[in-house]
Amino acid sequence: MNTARIAVIGAGPGGLAAARGLQINGFDVTVIEREASASARWQGGMLDLHAPTGQEAMRALGLYEQFRAVARADAQEVRMVNATSGELVNHQQPGEDEYYAPEIDRGQLRELLLNSLKPSTVRWGSPIEGVSAEAGIATVRFTDGATEQFDLVVGADGAWSRTRPAVSSVAPVYTGAALVETYLDDVDNRHPELAELIGPGNLVVGAGTAGMLAAQRNSGGHVRVYAELEDIPLDWAGEAGIDMADTDAVRRYLMGRFEGWHDRVLDLIRENDGGFINRPLYVLPTGHSWAHVPGVTLLGDAAHLLPPHGIGANLALIDGSDLAAAIAAHTDLDQGVRAYEAIMLPRAKAAGEADEEIAALMENAEAQNVNEVRQLLNERMLNPAK
Structure with a gap:
């Protein structure tokens, strides 16, 4: 030794x-x-x-x-959905022996x-x-x-x-962007339509716009959901008069932020099972x-x-x-x-x-x-x- x-x-x-x-x-x-x-x-x-x-x-x-x-390995699958139409626009499925990530x-x-x-x-x-x-x-x-x-x-x-x-x-240093995180539990039984939308891996909605919604399936039917807010002040919640512990208030803010997006993808926020966590992004x-x-x-x-x-x-x-x-x-x-x-x-x-x-x-x-x-x-x- x-x-x-x-x-x-x-x-x-x-x-x-x-x-x-x-x-x-x-x-x-x-x-x-x-x-x-x-x-x-x-x-x-x-x-x-x-x-x-x-x-x-x-x-x-x-x-x-x-x-x-x-x-x-099946969680390597990535589904990309158009924010306004709700349509699947890019579906990447791993090959049978693919084990890259x-x-x-x-x-x-x-x-x-x-x-x-x-x-x-x-x-x-x-x-x-x-x-x-x-x-x-x-x-x-x-x-x-x-x-x-x-x-x-x-x-x-x-x-x-x-x-x-x-x-x-x-x-x-703060990047000017933040992730607002929440989750869905027992997604296959409690949220079957969202389970179908998300699939076994990752879902990305609206990248390239003013923001993005993403979902990633964990083990045991647990799904983490992330709303990415771009070009936003570090204290965006305080400036909007929002207490992050007030789940309904945060949800209303996010629904307004993503106004015009398809109902199918907004259900990721609307049907969340937990509260919201603000995660400002630093580098x-x-x-x-x-x-x-x-x-x-x-x-x-x-x-x-x-x-x-x-x-x-x-x-x-x-x-x-x-x-x-x-x-x-x-x-x-x-x-x-x-x-x-x-x-x-x-x-x-x-x-x-x-x-x-x-x-x-x-x-x-x-x-x-x-x-x-x-x-x-x-x-x-x-x-x-x-």
Whole structure:
């Protein structure tokens, strides 16, 4: 067992992937997580793991077969519907053996990764205030006033990372767009007409207009619904006098926002089973990087926050896998981290540039083949020099 003291801040997919990779290579690691337990909150919708990134990370971590056992290939299907006519205009169905980007619930992926770790790897209920580093030793400051030192701290703590300030002063910026999220439960029995509209995978309505409606089928008949609001103030709800806890008021606002859209698609909002959650979209600048700081590094959204176009989780997983592999390949811990950053930072920059191109392509989403777009993205970010 290597004696280096390594801490990962954040028990999301990227942080857990890094922990798994380090453990299978003989390193001791502590994952520090602010949530009280693995079941403290619902983990979100589903993720499409791409073959050359997310799936490759699962292979490297020895978890590919477990992933295949729960992933849903049929959920690769994408249906695009015209906002005003309600007609299906683009229907992309996976081939019989197609496995380029199968879907998995976030909760299932997290559980798979957690179960692969040694008992007590994750220290739950431990929010941190910040991280600092001096002479290659990193100090974690907890919100209860305690401190702890490590040879390496990995910031896998997302968009609003408390680790990031140790290496970079850059903060996320608001994009001018927001997602308003809700859900449908037991869709096949309670909402059969919507179940037929959505299908087994993803539904996209109205991309390229002033907004978009989207639905994604999770396991167990659960569907997440997203209303994308473009060119909208950060405090749009407050300016409209809306309390997000007032489900009826939010619904009325959204129905007005999408006035003129076909009733068939507006039922995604009209028939929702849960409340609404406002999720303003933030990004880090494309090409965000930092001068290497011995004792601290970042992965996933903490390093390269992108819009929710299906890239983030894949990058986080491959970041975690690559970090562990680089550390294992070097006798000097800091040299291993430098090698990881030399791979990760150019890839993240290329992914950000590709994402900008893809966003432009998706303005005419009805004409796009989603898997071709995914392949373009992966080719660009895995070959940064091109």
